[in-house]
Amino acid sequence: MKIIKYLFFLILIVIIGGAIYFATKDGSFNITESKVVNAPAEVIYNKVKDFKSWQEWGPWMEEDADIEVTYAEKTEGEGASYSWTSNKMGDGSMKTVKVIPNKEIDQVITFNTPVGDSDSEVTWRFEPTEVPGQTKVSWGMKGEQSLMEKVFMAFQDEDMETGIRQMYEKGLNNLDSVVMTEMKKFEISVDGITQYSGGFYMYNTSAARQSDIGTKMPPMMGQVMGFMQQNNIPMSGKPFTIYNSVDQTNGTVIFSTAVPVKDRVITPQGSPVLSGYMEEGVALKTTLKGNYDNIPAAYTKAQEYAIANNLQIDPNTPMFEVYVTNPDEVANPADYITEIYMPVISPVNEQEL
Incomplete structure (x- = not known):
């Protein structure tokens, strides 16, 4: 009996000593992982602000394919929330408590454990870099481990901070991949024969290799816009480019x-910006939704349509493309709209117009 008594006291001493050790052990953590993404802040923010989008890039989905997610009625903005249950990762929930669109998101994450709930702060920061169209994304978590969490983590192969850093790094890489894929999406539709109206326009002209047009066009358009602003000349339509002569x-x-x-x-006299006039006419219209680097593909599809439908492109009337969306107002290139007009000389039935 004395042996049992001594063993009891020994176990009690170990338990008390262990409790004191873990209670005094620092359980605070403050983790932040960052990644520079070649995309505007708004595009990345739009993939983070809604919890329903997290399934596209969330690292925990790879850890447990059987994780069950339940969304609240509101899934984005202040007050948005969702919860999950997982045999591998435990149960928990997350709630958004503060939002500054395209700049900051603050959230609270709650882990449900057998000894009670544990809350931590989660932060997102979206900071433009010195490179236009590039954003530094920072994902952080800050909190304090409970006594039982400190005991549990003491017997794991890696500490809590290492585990979270690895998960956040994987999540940011996934987010980068999803955003890049999203920005490359495009659609081309050949709308058919249409009547376009003419009118006056301000313009400047240059010659370039076809591969250099994308580089030369923005400063040229800026020069026209600047001239119009300086002279209080209002726009009466969307900017466009006229292809006066093409040497294939x-x-x-x-x-x-x-x-x-x-x-x-x-x-x-001597002004690089001049005034011109376009006659109205009939053209094969094609619409591109997507980045401007897909314009050559749109022209190819339009030409294929013209051949298939016996349409003759007018060699004496320049082709032109209209930029319906303003890149300064539309963050995602996948949402750019460009209308391409290829004037035709084929006879046109009045019902087609």
């Missing part, structure tokens, strides 16, 4: 960047 053999083109205006404008 040498891969060169003479093109004009243009902005519609209501009336003819007399420009000063």
